[in-house]
Amino acid sequence: MRSAVVIAGGRSTRFGDADKAVARLAGTPMIRRVADRLAAVVDELVVNCRVDQRAAIEAAMADYPLSVRFALDDDTDEGPMAGIGTGLAACEGEYAVVVACDMPFVDPDVVAYLFERAEDEGVDAAVPKLDDGWYQTTQAVYRTEAMATACENALARGDRKILAPLEELEWLVVDEAAIDVHGDLDTFENLNTREEFADAQSRF
């Protein structure tokens, strides 16, 4: 069984006075676009968000073909890594892909490849690294229990850095060239501002 976690507990401050997770992108809430792209490669979906976001996200997920569960932040605004840990702790699969709610171009072929790399090599995480040097921790595959525990441990020692939990795990880096062979690099594009949102509309 493979799981997916969509993290959505951010405040969308660069977007303005609205939750970008449920903002309509070419007619469809952005989080639903992400979820729809994941449906072909996972068996269940977990949404991580705050309690005040739940009703709108639930409405956006109406009639989704897979089981959808919510993993709500007890402590809000603890950063993306806390959201990753909360979401992974609620998963039933041994491995889960984590995807940020603002990555509507997520490519199922890339996700499938990340699962294969993690599962075949038996590691705790497969994390893409682009040629610009950035680790794509918000579009990566994790062993659910190991990463959830590592996130808890990092938060307990006051470290909210997104790479902090990986320090105690065995993980592999998936480089840009390998991703490029298996799918579309647009998969990592994330939308933060109204302008980026407007520019992206015509691509659906």
Ligand SMILES: Nc1nc2c(ncn2[C@@H]2O[C@H](COP(=O)(O)OP(=O)(O)OP(=O)(O)O)[C@@H](O)[C@H]2O)c(=O)[nH]1
């Ligand atoms: N659970 C949780 N998720 C978060 C938090 N901060 C960011 N995220 C998520 O992490 C991903 C990347 O975050 P950002 O692009 O910084 O999103 P954001 O914080 O909503 O946007 P800005 O306020 O404009 O930075 C998004 O999916 C967010 O929903 C947080 O404090 N808790």
